[in-house]
Amino acid sequence: MSSLPRTGGTLPGVIVVTGTDTDVGKTVATAAIAALLVGAGRSVAAYKPTQTGVAPGAPGDMAEVARLAAADVAEGVRLLEPMAPRPAAALEDEPLPTLSEHAAAIAALARTHDHVLVEGAGGLLVELTGRGETLADLAMALPGSGAVVVTRAALGTLNHTMLTREAVSHRGIDQLGVIIGSWPSDPGPVETTNREYLADLSEGLLGAIPAGAPGLLPDVFRAEAPGWLPGLARLLSPQRLGTP
Numbered sequence: 001m002s003s004l005p006r007t008g009g010t011l012p013g014v015i016v017v018t019g020t021d022t023d024v025g026k027t028v029a030t031a032a033i034a035a036l037l038v039g040a041g042r043s044v045a046a047y048k049p050t051q052t053g054v055a056p057g058a059p060g061d062m063a064e065v066a067r068l069a070a071a072d073v074a075e076g077v078r079l080l081e082p083m084a085p086r087p088a089a090a091l092e093d094e095p096l097p098t099l100s101e102h103a104a105a106i107a108a109l110a111r112t113h114d115h116v117l118v119e120g121a122g123g124l125l126v127e128l129t130g131r132g133e134t135l136a137d138l139a140m141a142l143p144g145s146g147a148v149v150v151t152r153a154a155l156g157t158l159n160h161t162m163l164t165r166e167a168v169s170h171r172g173i174d175q176l177g178v179i180i181g182s183w184p185s186d187p188g189p190v191e192t193t194n195r196e197y198l199a200d201l202s203e204g205l206l207g208a209i210p211a212g213a214p215g216l217l218p219d220v221f222r223a224e225a226p227g228w229l230p231g232l233a234r235l236l237s238p239q240r241l242g243t244p
């Protein structure tokens with residue numbers, strides 16, 4: 001597939017949102033990224049290649065992104081069982097879209113939007129296709145894309161974050177940075193020192209979503225999201241394009 005557009009500063013057109021695990025806050029972080037970009041005047045679509053654990057017609061991750069950020073959204077395939085896509089598809093005897101079908105769907109969204117946010121299922125190496133390809137393989141099939149890693153604030157996150165970042169770098173995927181999915185209102189020394197460690201990494205901390213953010217009214221969520229993600233806002237800054 002031909003190269004996808006790089007739209008602003010060092011922020012690519014296609015942003016792959018992965019995480020250190022399932023339930024780390026990728027969907028809420030995707031909504032916050034989308035809100036920041038929409039607020040900056042960009043058109044944004046979010047795409048979930050494989051949505052598991054949601055019944056037909058029920059709101060999935062993309063409905064949450066649409067609710068919080070007013071972005072356009074699309075899903076590749078939806079499966080009922082709350083588990084990894086490949087075994088969920090096998091249980092339902094449902095074929096999964098191929099990697100090139102996902103890449104084509106994302107390329108189509110990229111033709112009509114400034115940014116496409118691609119949210120994986122669980123962590124980076126969860127299999128998304130019948131051939132066992134992962135979100136990392138999808139990122140590699142999307143030239144010019146970059147990856148954001150969503151991570152926990154709690155004890156254990158340093159190892160999980162570094163393992164995920166190593167897997168991203170090892171495959172030559174552009175590392176955009178890390179987002180803490182839920183930052184506690186009363187952080188202790190573990191969370192505080194974890195945050196300092198992540199901030200010191202190169203392509204380090206883009207920001208942290210405060211605990212309780214998904215419970216905010218959508219208008220408040222959209223207004224506050226840029227302040228949660230100062231590192232991402234910097235990547236969007238025109239100064240990084242060399243514009244005065």
Ligand SMILES: Nc1ncnc2c1ncn2[C@@H]1O[C@H](COP(=O)(O)OP(=O)(O)OP(=O)(O)O)[C@@H](O)[C@H]1O
Pocket residue numbers: 019021022023024025026027028029061120121122123181182183209210211212213214
């Ligand atoms: N900042 C936050 N404050 C409070 N709750 C949060 C926050 N971020 C996420 N949550 C909640 O934690 C749960 C898991 O978050 P989320 O759905 O974003 O995880 P995920 O990483 O996208 O998981 P999946 O692998 O299923 O896509 C959800 O109920 C969500 O509302």
Ligand SMILES: C[C@H](N)[C@H](N)CCCCCC(=O)O
Pocket residue numbers: 022023051052053081082083084085121122123126
């Ligand atoms: C159902 C769940 N919320 C996710 N959508 C799928 C998570 C798959 C995780 C697989 C694994 O790493 O063991």
Ligand SMILES: [Mg+2]
Pocket residue numbers: 026027028061119
């Ligand atoms: Mg999600």
